[in-house]
Amino acid sequence: MVLRRTLAVMLAAAAAVNASTFDVTFSTAGHNVPSTLYGLMYEDINHSGDGGLYAELIQNRAFQQVTPGTSAALTAWAALGSAKISVVASSSPVSSALPNALSFAVPSGTTSTVGFTNSGYFGIPVTAGWTYTGSFYYRTPTPPSTKVSGSFTADLRSTSGTVFTSSTVPFTTSSTWQQATFTFTASSTQSAVTNLFALSVGGSTVAGLTMEFTLISLFPPTFNGRKNGFRMDLSETLLDMKPAFFRFPGGNNLEGETAADRWAWENTVGDLVDRPGRVGDWGYINTDGLGLYEYLQWIEDMDMQPIMAVYAGYSLNGASVASNDMQTYITEAINQINFVIGDASTNAQAAIRSSMGHPDPFTLNYIEIGNEDFFSPTTYADYRWADLYNALHAEFPQLHYIATSATSGNVPSLSPAPTYWDLHIYSNPNFFINGAYNFDILSRNGLQFFQGEYATTTENSGAALTYPFIDGSIAEAAYMAGFDRNSDIVFAASYAPLLNHVSSTQWTPDLITFSPNTVIRSTSYYVQQLYSLYKGDFYLTSTTNTASSPVQWSVTRDTSAGQYFLKVINTATSANTVVFTLPFTPSHTTGTGTILTAASGTQNTPTNPNAAVPSSFSFTAGKTITYNAPGLSLSVLVVTA
Known part of the structure; x- marks a missing residue:
């Protein structure tokens, strides 16, 4: 300040x-x-995860969930020199989760430098003093009878070819997959982010060869120095708010377009080579490099607590899972919770957590059953809520379970009756000004409310907003005075959406807008920050x-x-x-x-x-x-x- x-x-x-x-x-x-009164609501929208909080700089690093042979499969990639690149279904993939690879074919007789580049998530920052850590898998499907050895050069360069930092990476041809690792340190800061990552080699070394590459990764320094970690400046911006909780993984991005497309926790843990990724619900691929473990570790580093959602059988195509098919998702939710808080010595899911580096359980108090189930209130009331609540409560009676089918403080009837409810509202400044006393009129009957999503999204005229504006932010502040005043029944509140990559926007306005090397704190960010910093305890x-x-x-x-x-x-x-x-x-x-x-x-x-x-x-x-x-x-x- x-x-x-x-x-x-x-x-x-x-x-x-x-x-x-x-x-x-x-x-x-x-x-x-x-x-818990003031915290963060998160889902991967506006590239807030991949290309945002997730510090990975390479877009489309493992060719996940793409169709081989298409131009879309080569998103962010381009060839250098006379080499030909395409995405193929590898005849011997690096893993069953990552079936595709980048085919790199070098014509016979080539002598000049060849390779390929990646443009990152709408740019790559080059910052003096940063040590970048990279890796990739490679193989030669049909190696020559005599092994070829040489060195790749990994570098960061401008679009005109000026190299800012580089490292040599030895290789030897083999039909089996090998992993190469490297680091390099930038000596200067580039104001432009229109930079490229390049992997190149002398053409005479690889002339006539076809090689395959996958899981090509490059990380800058990360928040708290975590491997496979979070972007520093975005994390620090959020840390400056002193948030109490982190609601994740969604949001719509939990639900999938269909049940088969849902966010499934087991596909987001373990080694990166075993994570297939998914088609996210906001128009781009989720690598799931930010998986359940990484979220929980970061939440712990940020001194927050999780409000974790489980899939509840409703997806964005409007379909609900049939009652007799719910057991699959009940088991999945139980396993998800066990990964977080189970005993690693007796539980298989908790043992995975331990193998990733966290033998002790994470903190967990709140489970949200679904997201915005007011879009399918009948099936939620008939069986989805009860099936999940009864099973989860029996297994984990110490946890608090949040229902999601209410559209206001006048909650619908569910059995068993929930104690905790998540409410969402997006509107104009006048709504929030006039709604400052919405919670004052509610009965003190034991119910607890989570204002899980809210924001001023339009002017009073109805005009849409690209960024929060002071009129709306101060209106939100008036509404938030009601959270303070009614914090005997409002236990948590979070603005939404949280983050927006300025070059890939699906929803506006957002609390924080960012580019590869900048962070813009909105007027609403400062409102949230002031309420959180001066929350008090009484x-x-x-x-x-x-x-x-x-x-x-x-x-x-x-x-x-x-x-x-x-x-x-x-x-x-x-x-x-x-x-x-x-x-x-x-x-x-x-x-x-x-x-x-x-x-x-x-x-x-x-x-x-x-x-x-x-x-x-x-x-x-x-x-x-x-x-x-x-x-x-x-x-x-x-x-x-």
Whole structure:
């Protein structure tokens, strides 16, 4: 957060505007705030996994789920020199999961350099000081009678051929698959990302040969130094939010277009050579290099806890699995959970986890049964929920199970009756402003709610948004004050979608937009961040407002730190004043605050990524605090008791 300045300077312009005054008194009574209140919702959409969080730089690295011999099978690949490349169904594949390979044929008599390149996921970053780690499998289906030995050169280069860093990789012809590994370190940073990975060799060495390659991989340094890990800058951007949970793997991308296309956990674990990948639900191939184990390891590294979904028998073609076919998916869900928390000494799925490097169980408290099953509420109510819940609860009674067929707080009837419900809503700013008290009217009857997806997706006029804008983000902040206030029944909330690759977009707006070498934090990102950082552990009851009011507030406390967080949200375009009367006299006469505010319509975009960012200020803290909130603002005032 930047631009520390005094409150008087910051509000000089706003003070000139006639402002309404809101008197707020709060007490020391209230309720605990769940530690899970603010977190992340994830699915692989907008290349947020492959090409995003997953640090792998090579697109189409193993020719998964493509048709050999087609141009589409060569996505991101191109030949160098006189070599001919195509994707073939290997006569002796590297594994049953990866049947395809890149055929590399070099004409007889070739003397010049030949090879092939990959353009990455819409570019490859070259960064000074980064050591890149690469590998590939290769073989010669019909090797010459006399073995040929030589060296490939692996490098990063510009599209014009300027080589930035390289490494030599020895090889020997053989009909069996061999794995080669290499590293190289970049000495300079390139501002452009239109770079290529190349694998080349002197033509005279391989003239007349046809070779096959697959699982051609290149990783930059990863978050926490994990092998097969996550992209650093995106992980650090998310870590800066201090998220409490990570809901995964979807979302629609859990369900598949059909049951056969669903996200199936067992295809995402083990060695990469044994992961077949799948056609994802958002128009591109999922490598499943980010598999169940990698997600869980990263969640642990990020100090989050998982909210893990299991497939519940509904897919995006609108079909539900028949009742008498559910057992396959029940068993799959049980095995998925056992992989996460089972005893590795007695359970086969847990033993796989242990073999991958995590003998102890991961943390797991919440299981979401399906996703958006309000699209097939009858089968969910008739048998899908009950079949899965009864079986999973019998096996894992300590876990909490979340139902997904509600469209509002007026939940449908299911048996057994769920305690936990996931709600989704996408709308315009006015909806979120007027919905600030949606949870206040709900009965306190033991139900717990997860606002698993929400976002302002249009202007009030109905115009679609490419990026979040300040008007919508502040409206979301008003809605989130309701999460604080009702955190006795709202146990978790997450904006969606989370990530968007600027060069491959299926849904807008998104919390974070990125390219191969940049990260753009939206105005909504900063709203989410402020609520999470200043969540507190206890909500204090205060004067209530009305849903139609332009000003909302929330008061929470960090008990161990002795700090109180006064959040003020002004959805009007002009200033308004809030007068807080505290139930104590602050121990420090100067308080600190953070504010996000901007002119109506402001967006953080790739060309103007910092149009609206939070800034810090100080204020006089007493038993009464008068705060003039600028138009379209979220402010957090921190007071020490």
